[in-house]
Amino acid sequence: MKPVLISPSILSADFAKLGEEIRAIDAAGADMIHVDVMDGHFVPNLTFGPPVIEKLRPHTKKLFDVHLMIAPVDPFIQDFAKAGADILTVHPEAGAHLHRTIQAIRAAGMRPGVALNPGTPASVIEPVIGDIDLVLVMSVNPGFGGQSFIESQLRKVEQLRRMIDASGRDIILEIDGGLNAETAPRAIAAGVTAIVAGSAVFKGGPDAYAANIRALRPQVNA
Ligand code: DX5
Ligand code: ZN
Numbered sequence: 001m002k003p004v005l006i007s008p009s010i011l012s013a014d015f016a017k018l019g020e021e022i023r024a025i026d027a028a029g030a031d032m033i034h035v036d037v038m039d040g041h042f043v044p045n046l047t048f049g050p051p052v053i054e055k056l057r058p059h060t061k062k063l064f065d066v067h068l069m070i071a072p073v074d075p076f077i078q079d080f081a082k083a084g085a086d087i088l089t090v091h092p093e094a095g096a097h098l099h100r101t102i103q104a105i106r107a108a109g110m111r112p113g114v115a116l117n118p119g120t121p122a123s124v125i126e127p128v129i130g131d132i133d134l135v136l137v138m139s140v141n142p143g144f145g146g147q148s149f150i151e152s153q154l155r156k157v158e159q160l161r162r163m164i165d166a167s168g169r170d171i172i173l174e175i176d177g178g179l180n181a182e183t184a185p186r187a188i189a190a191g192v193t194a195i196v197a198g199s200a201v202f203k204g205g206p207d208a209y210a211a212n213i214r215a216l217r218p219q220v221n222a
Pocket of ligand 2: 035036
């Protein structure tokens with residue numbers, strides 16, 4: 001079995017020194033960098049957009065796992081590609097034409113992902129499972145770091161695990177929100193292959209990042 005990928009969410013980093021923070025989590029063993037883009041409209045919070053991502057790009061070679069919490073998405077797809085996003089994940093509720101958006105992300109040279117809010121069923125993935133490279137299960141309602149893990153989402157992970165296995169495709173099954181040393185092993189047991197963690201990685205400052213990332217990977221500690 002492939003080791004689970006850890007994708008620290010820079011939402012919990014020090015925004016005054018994002019470049020430094022990204023270099024620190026890269027050195028601490030992050031597999032991808034999770035970049036949360038929020039527009040104050042699709043979710044009740046604001047972060048940053050393509051110009052900031054473009055400036056962060058030279059600080060690491062790790063994949064930029066960009067999670068868009070914006071609506072609409074389509075007018076910005078080219079901008080995220082140019083800024084250096086590798087995976088671009090969208091919420092189906094952000095636009096009327098999910099399949100078209102996925103095609104546009106692929107055509108722009110990125111890997112498309114679909115994010116499911118806690119209230120959005122796994123079945124939304126069925127018609128597009130042949131077209132995507134990542135499914136992101138939100139285990140909190142999106143908008144903020146540091147919220148509590150919503151247990152019911154583990155059942156959805158199990159359902160998606162079965163759907164992905166049946167598809168025979170190589171799709172990353174990622175979970176985001178409230179992941180820590182206690183919840184991550186349970187998400188892995190349910191079938192995820194990637195863990196997003198913000199507060200659990202960035203707590204304690206740069207000296208703690210490597211241990212914080214290790215704590216999310218139970219099979220490596222064993
Ligand atoms: C929430 C974001 C998450 C967030 C996770 O809307 O999508 O990526 O940063 O933060 P923690 O790990 O603190 O729950
Ligand atoms: Zn996220």
